[in-house]
């Protein structure tokens with residue numbers, strides 16, 4: 245198979261879908277890899293390293309899309325990328341379609357086979373291709389929150405860990421999955437007072453066993469979210485219902501009653517966000533204010549630490565990329581129900597139920613396309 249690697253074009257997105265090591269995995273399996281010149285240059289992955297791994301270089305992105313049987317990316321395709329996809333071509337990347345009707349329409353129109361990293365499941369449960377970026381974003385959420393609590397950024401002017409004689413900040417984390425757990429680790433490490441909420445009591449139980457009385461675990465309800473948020477200095481939103489639009493757990497009314505200068509970091513923004521007042525922002529302009537509350541809603545947070553993130557992402561994506569290249573998409577999906585869960589759009593149909601439901605399309609079971 246001819247695998248294509250374009251350079252990412254989203255705002256301040258320096259990650260790359262394949263490292264030279266991943267290219268070598270593909271070429272040693274007998275595949276060809278066409279790399280857009282400079283695809284990894286911003287994070288120190290040179291064209292010479294890609295060539296040494298067996299890749300061929302393409303001068304421009306149009307050549308990559310025109311020739312490749314499978315495109316491997318990081319972020320959801322931007323409109324000009326969607327326009328270059330063709331029927332039967334495989335697109336393997338993050339998609340986050342539920343809150344993105346324009347992208348969904350473009351992918352349906354393209355006829356391409358679109359496999360979303362974020363809905364591929366793992367044999368042990370969870371979402372193993374989302375997990376590494378959630379680890380990064382969860383850790384970064386505390387860094388971003390701490391920075392924006394500074395006065396010059398619109399924040400309250402408080403230090404997360406306090407100092408002897410002055411109390412620490414109160415950090416509230418909604419969603420105790422991968423983002424929530426990694427945010428928790430950093431917030432506890434920086435000396436904050438931490439409350440974590442989740443609908444899963446089992447998840448809270450696990451965290452309680454690890455962190456004991458260094459954190460407060462709270463069952464998530466409209467009442468407990470409101471109580472926690474109104475007392476918070478920093479709120480981190482990391483809830484997820486896989487594939488679906490995020491539930492709006494923090495309402496506009498709650499935001500209006502928060503402390504002026506408090507900060508919210510809506511990590512779940514790529515699924516539409518869990519704060520009613522959120523809208524996606526970019527690394528160039530990461531925040532906006534609503535009722536005196538700083539909102540940080542960057543949809544590609546790991547892009548800021550692109551080198552770390554690229555290696556972490558490739559660790560999780562390369563095995564399925566090789567399977568897709570070796571077997572073709574139909575056989576690869578027939579052989580692996582977890583990879584099949586990644587199929588969101590194919591041959592003009594929406595094949596992921598939560599996406600179809602969120603956007604009002606007819607759901608077509610992937611099995612009907614694999615027969």
Ligand SMILES: NC(=O)C1=CN([C@@H]2O[C@H](COP(=O)(O)OP(=O)(O)OC[C@H]3O[C@@H](n4cnc5c(N)ncnc54)[C@H](O)[C@@H]3O)[C@@H](O)[C@H]2O)C=CC1
Nearest residue numbers: 377378381419420421422423442443464483484543544545
């Ligand atoms: N903005 C960015 O750059 C990035 C965003 N993300 C996003 O972060 C979100 C979270 O991802 P993960 O932590 O990997 O998901 P996860 O599945 O590990 O955790 C989600 C947690 O939310 C909980 N939850 C669901 N409904 C809830 C409710 N009503 N109240 C409280 N908790 C609730 C679940 O029980 C689960 O523990 C996803 O939308 C993901 O796409 C991930 C990486 C980067």
Ligand SMILES: CC(=O)C(=O)O
Nearest residue numbers: 338377514543544546
């Ligand atoms: C998960 C995701 O959307 C990101 O890493 O940018």
Ligand SMILES: [Mg+2]
Nearest residue numbers: 320340344347
């Ligand atoms: Mg989008």
